[in-house]
Amino acid sequence: MIRPLDFASETLLAQLNVLGKRLERVQREISSGYRVNTASDAPDQVADILALRASLAANEQVRTNLQRARSEVETADGALARVVQVLDRALALAAAGSGTQPSENRYTIAQEVRGLEEQLVALSRTMYGDRYLFSGDLDIQPCYGMGEDGTVERLATAEATRKVQHPSGVSFSIAKTAQEIFDHRDAEDNPTAKNVFAAVTALRVALEADDQEAVEAVIGKLRAASAHVNAQTGFYGAVHNRIKAALDDAGRMDLRLKTALSERRDTDVVASVMELQQVQLSQAAAMQMRAMTPARSLFDYLK
Numbered sequence: 001m002i003r004p005l006d007f008a009s010e011t012l013l014a015q016l017n018v019l020g021k022r023l024e025r026v027q028r029e030i031s032s033g034y035r036v037n038t039a040s041d042a043p044d045q046v047a048d049i050l051a052l053r054a055s056l057a058a059n060e061q062v063r064t065n066l067q068r069a070r071s072e073v074e075t076a077d078g079a080l081a082r083v084v085q086v087l088d089r090a091l092a093l094a095a096a097g098s099g100t101q102p103s104e105n106r107y108t109i110a111q112e113v114r115g116l117e118e119q120l121v122a123l124s125r126t127m128y129g130d131r132y133l134f135s136g137d138l139d140i141q142p143c144y145g146m147g148e149d150g151t152v153e154r155l156a157t158a159e160a161t162r163k164v165q166h167p168s169g170v171s172f173s174i175a176k177t178a179q180e181i182f183d184h185r186d187a188e189d190n191p192t193a194k195n196v197f198a199a200v201t202a203l204r205v206a207l208e209a210d211d212q213e214a215v216e217a218v219i220g221k222l223r224a225a226s227a228h229v230n231a232q233t234g235f236y237g238a239v240h241n242r243i244k245a246a247l248d249d250a251g252r253m254d255l256r257l258k259t260a261l262s263e264r265r266d267t268d269v270v271a272s273v274m275e276l277q278q279v280q281l282s283q284a285a286a287m288q289m290r291a292m293t294p295a296r297s298l299f300d301y302l303k
Contacts, residue, residue, distance in 0.1 A: 048264055049261065049264050052257055052260055052261040052264070053261065055257050056254070056257045056258065056261065059167060059250055059253050059254055059257060060254070062165055062166075062167050062250055063167075063247065063250045063251075063254070065164055065165065066164060066243055066246050066247050066250060067247070069164040069174050069243055070240065070243045070244070070247070071128060072128045072131070072133055072174070072175070073174055073175075073236055073239050073240050073243060074240065075126065075128045075133060076126065076128075076133045076134070076175065076236055077233060077236040077237065077240065079123050079126040079133070079134075080123075080181070080229055080232055080233045080236065081233065082119075082123055083120065083123050083181075083182075083196065083229050084226060084229055084230060084233070086116050086119050086120055086123070086200075087196065087199075087200075087222060087225060087226040087229065088226070089116060090113060090116050090199075090200050090203055090222050091219065091222050091223065091226070093109050093112060093113055093116075093203070093207075094203050094215055094216075094218060094219045094222060095219070096109060097109045097110075097203075097206075097207050097212075097215045098212060098215045098216045098219065099212075100212070101212070103210045106207045106208075106210050106215070107207065107208060107210070109207050110204050110207035110208045113200060113203050113204040113207060114150065114204055116200055117146075117151075117152060117197070117200050117201060117204065118146060120152075120182060120196060120197065120200060121144050121145060121146055121152055121197075124142070124143065124144045124178040124181070124182050125142040125144065125145075125178075133175065134175070134176070134177055134178035134181060134182075135156070135158060135177070135178065136158035136159050136160035136161070136162075136175070136177040136178075137158045137159055137160065137161055137162065138156055138158040139162075141155070141156060142155060142156075142178075143155055143156045143157065143158065143177070143178045143179065144178055144182065144183070144197075151201065152197045152201060154179075154183065157177075157179055158177060159177065160173065160175045160176060160177045160180075161173075162174065162175060164243070164246075166246045166249070167246060167249045167250040167253045168249070172239075172242060173239075174239050174243070176232055176235060176236075180232070181196070181228075181229065181232050182195075182196045182197050183195055183196070183197050183198075184196075184228060193220075193221055193224040193225075194224055194225055194227075194228035195221075195225060196225040196228070196229060198221070198225075199218060199221040199222045199224070199225040200222070200225075202214075202218045202221060203215065203218045203222065206218055
């Protein structure tokens with residue numbers, strides 16, 4: 001039986017085909033930076049890689065949400081610091097108007113207090129981006145404004161149920177409402193001693209009425225309102241610290257996930273370069289061996 005004339009060539013081609021596929025794979029790994037580019041590259045690793053990629057995406061969204069929440073909390077905390085300053089000024093004006101004063105002096109002080117009321121309403125409408133920070137779940141609209149008669153007007157009430165998620169999956173509250181901060185009321189919807197708007201308005205009314213005793217009486221309410229607002233700044237300070245810790249945790253989780261993903265997916269460049277060199281040497285050796293094989297004709301097989 002006469003064997004195929006080009007058996008050696010067929011063997012060489014098969015060998016070169018195998019080496020070519022290895023070369024293509026190694027070059028793809030080096031150029032892309034990934035050891036696993038398709039499911040067929042490592043079927044046993046695909047599920048883990050997909051799970052890690054999903055976890056990374058989820059963690060990145062958590063970080064984005066935390067970063068926005070941090071900015072909102074910082075803005076809200078800055079607004080409350082300004083509220084405290086306004087109340088400090090109201091206390092100073094109350095002290096000035098509580099002594100023996102001509103009526104016109106108290107009226108002049110009352111006009112400045114009216115300006116403080118307007119500042120407080122403006123601070124209750126503090127925004128970050130397109131969100132009213134103290135409007136709770138109705139953050140597309142303000143909850144307080146100045147009425148036509150120049151007094152503070154409640155426009156809406158809402159709860160603040162919005163939370164932000166920690167990388168561990170636990171969620172926590174990040175905001176208070178304008179009613180909790182500025183317009184504290186009891187179960188019967190009556191202003192309490194902590195009510196900021198009520199205290200400042202009472203001061204203005206007492207000054208306009210030239211009522212020295214009423215002015216002196218409202219000083220205690222202003223102090224209670226100021227203490228209440230300071231307590232709210234404590235809430236925002238605690239939230240800010242919690243967000244910072246959550247961002248630190250998210251950063252560490254991001255590093256762990258990326259490391260795990262890299263171990264399963266990324267190219268070991270040193271090993272891939274060595275394999276590339278080996279494949280290229282094998283190709284060269286195969287071609288050289290073929291070149292050294294004596295050429296044979298049909299007559300060689302007929303002898």
